[in-house]
Amino acid sequence: MRIKVINPNSTASMTAVIAAAARAAASAGTEIVAATSPSGPASIEGHYDEAVSVIGLLEEIRAGERDGCDGYVVACFGDPGLLAAREAARGPVLGIAEAAMHAASFLATGFSVVTTLGRTRIIAEHLLRNYGMEHHCRRVRATELAVLELDDPASDARGRILAECRRALDEDGSGAIVLGCAGMADLAADLQRELGVPVIDGVGIAVRFVEALAGLGLSTSKRGDLAAPLPKPFAGAMAGMAWRG
Amino acid sequence: MRIKVINPNSTASMTAVIAAAARAAASAGTEIVAATSPSGPASIEGHYDEAVSVIGLLEEIRAGERDGCDGYVVACFGDPGLLAAREAARGPVLGIAEAAMHAASFLATGFSVVTTLGRTRIIAEHLLRNYGMEHHCRRVRATELAVLELDDPASDARGRILAECRRALDEDGSGAIVLGCAGMADLAADLQRELGVPVIDGVGIAVRFVEALAGLGLSTSKRGDLAAPLPKPFAGAMAGMAWRG
Amino acid sequence: MRIKVINPNSTASMTAVIAAAARAAASAGTEIVAATSPSGPASIEGHYDEAVSVIGLLEEIRAGERDGCDGYVVACFGDPGLLAAREAARGPVLGIAEAAMHAASFLATGFSVVTTLGRTRIIAEHLLRNYGMEHHCRRVRATELAVLELDDPASDARGRILAECRRALDEDGSGAIVLGCAGMADLAADLQRELGVPVIDGVGIAVRFVEALAGLGLSTSKRGDLAAPLPKPFAGAMAGMAWRG
Amino acid sequence: MRIKVINPNSTASMTAVIAAAARAAASAGTEIVAATSPSGPASIEGHYDEAVSVIGLLEEIRAGERDGCDGYVVACFGDPGLLAAREAARGPVLGIAEAAMHAASFLATGFSVVTTLGRTRIIAEHLLRNYGMEHHCRRVRATELAVLELDDPASDARGRILAECRRALDEDGSGAIVLGCAGMADLAADLQRELGVPVIDGVGIAVRFVEALAGLGLSTSKRGDLAAPLPKPFAGAMAGMAWRG
Amino acid sequence: MRIKVINPNSTASMTAVIAAAARAAASAGTEIVAATSPSGPASIEGHYDEAVSVIGLLEEIRAGERDGCDGYVVACFGDPGLLAAREAARGPVLGIAEAAMHAASFLATGFSVVTTLGRTRIIAEHLLRNYGMEHHCRRVRATELAVLELDDPASDARGRILAECRRALDEDGSGAIVLGCAGMADLAADLQRELGVPVIDGVGIAVRFVEALAGLGLSTSKRGDLAAPLPKPFAGAMAGMAWRG
Amino acid sequence: MRIKVINPNSTASMTAVIAAAARAAASAGTEIVAATSPSGPASIEGHYDEAVSVIGLLEEIRAGERDGCDGYVVACFGDPGLLAAREAARGPVLGIAEAAMHAASFLATGFSVVTTLGRTRIIAEHLLRNYGMEHHCRRVRATELAVLELDDPASDARGRILAECRRALDEDGSGAIVLGCAGMADLAADLQRELGVPVIDGVGIAVRFVEALAGLGLSTSKRGDLAAPLPKPFAGAMAGMAWRG
Incomplete structure (x- = not known):
């Protein structure tokens, strides 16, 4: 295939x-x-x-x-x-948002999305409604990382995303994390190990x-x-x- | 301005x-x-x-x-x-869909959309949900007129649209009609006269x-x-x- | 007219x-x-x-x-x-609530309402649902100003409303403000200048x-x-x- | 009491x-x-x-x-x-609408409302949404009886209401009927006997x-x-x- | 009966x-x-x-x-x-959840549920949606009391529930409390006296x-x-x- | 695995x-x-x-x-x-309902469910709401086949299901079919060939x-x-x- x-x-x-x-x-x-x-x-x-x-x-x-x-x-x-x-x-x-959101709904009764800039949050929120996932997602959270900073060691992208994921678990009561950018695909496995909950990369x-x-x-x-x-x-x-x- | x-x-x-x-x-x-x-x-x-x-x-x-x-x-x-x-x-x-749908909700407690091809109906339905108008719209109806037929006297566009509007009033219990294509703008006043309800052209x-x-x-x-x-x-x-x- | x-x-x-x-x-x-x-x-x-x-x-x-x-x-x-x-x-x-809420949805993807007494908040919330605007409004906020205090210089109405508007922008992530009382109509232009976002008076x-x-x-x-x-x-x-x- | x-x-x-x-x-x-x-x-x-x-x-x-x-x-x-x-x-x-609608949701997974004039249907539909009952009600049906005709033997109110109730059971798949007017209170028991499903008078x-x-x-x-x-x-x-x- | x-x-x-x-x-x-x-x-x-x-x-x-x-x-x-x-x-x-939630909607425009363990909160949230009560309930709150602790004087169940009820009134703006466990039935009257709002035991x-x-x-x-x-x-x-x- | x-x-x-x-x-x-x-x-x-x-x-x-x-x-x-x-x-x-409903939403903007007895329809309708799929499903249709009739050649199960699928396409405007019983799993491929749209077996x-x-x-x-x-x-x-x- x-x-x-x-x-x-x-x-x-x-x-x-x-x-x-x-x-x-x-x-x-x-x-x-x-x-x-x-x-x-x-x-x-x-x-x-x-x-x-x-x-x-x-x-x-x-x-x-x-x-x-x-x-x-x-x-x-x-x-x-x-x-x-x-x-x-x-x-x-x-x-990838569609796939990740649906998958998260198979694994937890509530999930959070952790994404890049705050201005993109509305895009995820609209998708959640279009896909029927708005009751499964507890919150869309922005790290205020620009997409191209994800790749830049100076941005401490991993640390900031991890911290936001921890807040999602603590404050939102979510059982799973959806990573809100294709550029975070390489972080999923590591974050999942660290957090002990499913961390879903849409790719x-x-x-x-x-x-x-x-x-x-x-x-x-x-x-x-x-x-x-x-x-x-x-x-x-x-x-x-x-x-x- | x-x-x-x-x-x-x-x-x-x-x-x-x-x-x-x-x-x-x-x-x-x-x-x-x-x-x-x-x-x-x-x-x-x-x-x-x-x-x-x-x-x-x-x-x-x-x-x-x-x-x-x-x-x-x-x-x-x-x-x-x-x-x-x-x-x-x-x-x-x-x-124009946004303007017409909101206007219709100011004038009637329920309206119908009368549009062109059936395959575009889903587009109007998605907009209704995005705009919060899905409870105000009773139905989106297609005439199966192609957009460019609207202009073509041979298509009897006016007659077919009028007939669909009448069905909307009778079957949907709607109080107003939203015309679902910019190319119908020239028909609104005439249809309104004929039907005796608000007929809204989005333009x-x-x-x-x-x-x-x-x-x-x-x-x-x-x-x-x-x-x-x-x-x-x-x-x-x-x-x-x-x-x- | x-x-x-x-x-x-x-x-x-x-x-x-x-x-x-x-x-x-x-x-x-x-x-x-x-x-x-x-x-x-x-x-x-x-x-x-x-x-x-x-x-x-x-x-x-x-x-x-x-x-x-x-x-x-x-x-x-x-x-x-x-x-x-x-x-x-x-x-x-x-x-005026209807007009202001719909207008706000034309200008921003999310807005907040800033109103008078907390006990009136439920009225705005019911209207938001009736009008289909509940997904566009991020929050209804009360200043606990009585309606007739709006006119009373001793109440510092303008200051308290401005402060609540700022909280709306910061905490709700809203892009526009709807003023929740006809008696605030004279404040809209001034608040808009101060806040740099659309401030909508329903009148x-x-x-x-x-x-x-x-x-x-x-x-x-x-x-x-x-x-x-x-x-x-x-x-x-x-x-x-x-x-x- | x-x-x-x-x-x-x-x-x-x-x-x-x-x-x-x-x-x-x-x-x-x-x-x-x-x-x-x-x-x-x-x-x-x-x-x-x-x-x-x-x-x-x-x-x-x-x-x-x-x-x-x-x-x-x-x-x-x-x-x-x-x-x-x-x-x-x-x-x-x-x-009485509130009480009857909630009661119907305790007795059947779907109910129909049978009311008087078609122009009052929207009132029931708004109530259903306000009360959270819109997913439990399958349809609001009008008999086109005026309220004061209910009392008038010449109107055959009972027969027309019974016929509409039967249509509700057959076409809507409802398991219960809510009578949509206080003036129908005296008909409930009789209709229930006839129809074999709960018929709820709000009074x-x-x-x-x-x-x-x-x-x-x-x-x-x-x-x-x-x-x-x-x-x-x-x-x-x-x-x-x-x-x- | x-x-x-x-x-x-x-x-x-x-x-x-x-x-x-x-x-x-x-x-x-x-x-x-x-x-x-x-x-x-x-x-x-x-x-x-x-x-x-x-x-x-x-x-x-x-x-x-x-x-x-x-x-x-x-x-x-x-x-x-x-x-x-x-x-x-x-x-x-x-x-009992069904009865209590519906009753709360008859007495207040918004209520909070105060329940036992956080892991049961999702059950109440699903019921709220199934019953059409999700717009009437402002929040489901957990005390993290195990069900069988309710009976155990050492747990200070009453004190912890009372404190959570107070937070519900202050933070959620609720007008009534629904007790989220049959084992709390004996507390309702006392809590109602203390709080001055309806406290509803589902039993x-x-x-x-x-x-x-x-x-x-x-x-x-x-x-x-x-x-x-x-x-x-x-x-x-x-x-x-x-x-x- | x-x-x-x-x-x-x-x-x-x-x-x-x-x-x-x-x-x-x-x-x-x-x-x-x-x-x-x-x-x-x-x-x-x-x-x-x-x-x-x-x-x-x-x-x-x-x-x-x-x-x-x-x-x-x-x-x-x-x-x-x-x-x-x-x-x-x-x-x-x-x-299997969950998997099939989500899959259908990936392949078509609207789908129909074709199931067995009418009394099970409500189960599918509740699932659609729980999974967030109620806006993607246009209708749940019953064939009034008992589950164990699916296996019985005398029931003409295949013919009745095919006829109901055709009605779904014609009347509901659906683009895909979800088969509403595990016992229909062996029919999916054949129905798909016949109908020319995705026919989804949940298994x-x-x-x-x-x-x-x-x-x-x-x-x-x-x-x-x-x-x-x-x-x-x-x-x-x-x-x-x-x-x-």
Whole structure:
């Protein structure tokens, strides 16, 4: 099985973290194709960044369809463009926030999300409502780390995230932690050891859920609103995005 | 006051309908700047179309900021890119679905939405939940008219929409109708006369609500998640979308 | 256009504050008719006060209908008698809580309400649910100022409200403030300058929203439960409230 | 124990039906004081009727307090003025819709409401949401009987209500019926026999619930928003409604 | 009338507390049959304890049916097996959490639950949602008292519960307290005197509500999903639980 | 990896269907241990059957813990005893309804459940709310097939289920089907081929989701309410169910 994991931002070092997590999670026999958006923002930290990142994501989905990919992971915690990606793909497409939130609801009766900048918290809160997870999540917590600081030793990202996780357990009464950024994928196992509760990285679990669905022959429904886009012209710079039937 | 009304699709004839409705609705002293997306799909009929249309929309918002526009209307019933547009703008930004749904809740205890293709219904349903209007809307109804058929006399668009409105009143017990496409803007007054209930075109009411807010000095909040996007590089084809502080 | 703004309490000095805010907000060409309830409580600070105030409000609506008013604003933050008023009126009727809450949802992804006595908080909370705004409002905060203290320099009303607004921004993460009493209408602009976020007075925005609706020919739906009251006798002291077909 | 059952409309023959149902339901040792509103509408069939009826209701509550009543039943299915009445009373106050809806949720996993005119349906629907019963009620059904037709043999009220109840069982999959008007109190037992499912008249069950609460020494909370109204002057015709500390 | 009050745990001293509360609450003419589960856990403090306790509860319900009981109270705050018990019974069956939560919503606009161990809080929270009471309850608070400590003078149970109740009033703004364990039944009156707000023990109010329903001839609906279990064999140790038509 | 799939009813032929589906779904290297409840009802078709079935389920979980199982599937569509099972297990435990509903939400924006008897519909509806899936599921549909008829060629189970699935697609506008009984596991692939939309059997997807979680080292949280049951005595016939620390 070939699963394409798309980092919708343009930072290759972050794709490397994501790809490593995806490969570590994948079953034997699964090929992980990792892609960095050709046209994304350096990091995704708001509605605008997210909106623009969708173009690169959709290009990578379309390339994946040409290349015979069996499923996709959108590796940004805001799950940008998820429904559009599902229209464009035949196989299953999962967002990492979606996968992590649902998985957390399987393991604990309440979880907390620990994310980066406070301004992205609303994005997670909207996803929780859209996915029906708002009663399972007790709180979305921000560390005020910028996405690209996660990689920077000077930021003490690990320490700050660990401290926020501890507050989540103590103050929110949560039984599990969802890490709120693809760039935290390399921290999950270590944090889980330290905290003694499930710590869920969306990249790994999304890969496994796509494997699960595709392995059973379950694909994105092509009946109704997730059917392939209708063929029609797109103007100007987006002409290449037009769908051909 | 200068209000920019942006048609996120690329069909100029539809922009003409929208512009006429916006100008008819605007108060004396309001200048309507109507724009057709330079890079949108010919029509927006699904998640994919919507996602791609956001780029042109954001370009037009940014141009509007340079041109001193006081507020914006996103003239597509799915309100694509609304929160991203709010990050990019100083003045208020309203979506036509948002404006129409809220207005309907001011005039009736229950309303129905009458829209185009069935596959777009889910978009309206998601908006209703996001806006808190799901208890005020009794049903979203599709006519199975394609967006570009609205303009085509052969489609009998008016007749089919009128029939669906009548079913909404009879079967849903609704007290008002929300028209679910910017391209229906020219039908509202006539349908209202025929049906004897409020029939709300989002373009007109969104223009008036933007006037109301901007006229009182109320702008998009720049504290928190609607603050201007963070300056950062964007890669490749989207390099021009990067925000400069 | 003639818009009647009704203060459902009997305190004329408060009507003066309301009328000034309404006139400052109104467009050129709009006539504001301000009315003090002939039979209201001196202030409205609970369910009982609110319930009794509705009679005076409805009398003023009915007088307004005789006088050819085009729309109405119920200028008390609990929006007392709103649906009853809509039955009695032909034009649009807006409550100031309703208008302010909806407006806040157009400008920020989360807002706080800052109101008077703690015992009125539940009224705002019920309205938030009725209007579908409970996911947009992060918290209703009380200053424990009595309504009539707002006018009293000795109360330091402005200072206490400002302090509560600051707490709302810091603790609730809100992007906008809704002022929870018609008697605060004169403070909005000043607080907005000080706080740097939208501060919404319901009186002004309700006037503008009524203008918007009435200006487009949109009226209260007379189909269904907002149709005119059924003609029937009322007993005793309320005989005069009977509706005549 | 003395329980006052207040018919907020002015039709004495309807009070007679209500009083009979209340007395049939009351335990030995409970005195039922039945009151007809001195100033209500002849029947309550909309928001306006309801709003005006609250004055008479509150007068009767206040008289009841002077007369040492231990609890109250608001005998109109819209539960008009319920929270205001709770402020004014020391003992428990129940609405008949409230009591019947909660009771139905104890007896079946889903129930239907069968009421009078279609225009009152929205009132029941709002109550369901306020009381948290919207997931237990499968549908509110109108018979299009006017309230005062219930008493009129020519209306075939019983037959039309029975037919609607049957439709509720068949089409809604409900396990119990809530009768949506105090004027149907005399039909409950007979309909229950005929239908073989619980048929709940709010008058009887509200009396019993008030007995239950008051019998255990449980009264309306006087801490917070249901505390007695604040003493203050009321103007004009409502001067007599002012609360004295 | 004969009401069976079933303690689904096996601790007879706790049944004694429950029986005393039930008898104190019952009307003249009501016979209380108190039962201790023959096969329950010593106390119920989690999902597992609750699940296992249901067998003894159902046996007691079935014995009650043979003995002609008119209704039942499930005297554990998690309301274990409530819907199963309703299938097995003809008369009404109430859980003490259910009865207390609904009663609290009749007396205050917001209440708090004060319970035993933190790990049981989620059970109350799930019940609040199932019963539609989540908007009426402001918070579920744990004292970290084990159930069997309630009886142990060394635990200072009364003092710790009182302190938690005070925090509920101060911090949650609640107007009433629901006691979250059947073993607290003997504390309610005393706490109510001390706190000056309604303090609701579920045992007493459940007995009264069952009296109310059964007294009016209202029974569990036998149409639909609460009909008697379908006759069928059960294997092994549960063979005796098989239902016979 | 060893995953135990527990059929909580006592019908071995149904376990055979379940085991076959589980093995067909499992990855290479996963050992499926299938168990039939030693003390369950012959089929589970209501709240009572479900409640009693939990004992056998918990015994099998406990046996599984002794045998070193890495995770569990509760193979009955009502997910009986799920939270209790999670307390008793270290590894992940999934219900087949839970797994299937979440999976459906990954593949379509709306799905329908097609189940057996109408009286079990409420069980699925309660699960949908508990899992946060009520906005993703458009309808729960009953075929009125008894569980044990699924196996009986005379029942034309396949034909009736197929017909109900077609109605779901046509009337509900769903994009995917969730099969509402473990005994339908062998029909999924065939129905999917026929209908052209994802048809989800919970057994297979639950196995795969358990593999996914356990494979990544994610287990049931042992912090908070899913911690192991507290050690304490159980009385009488349930003495053997007591937890030992």
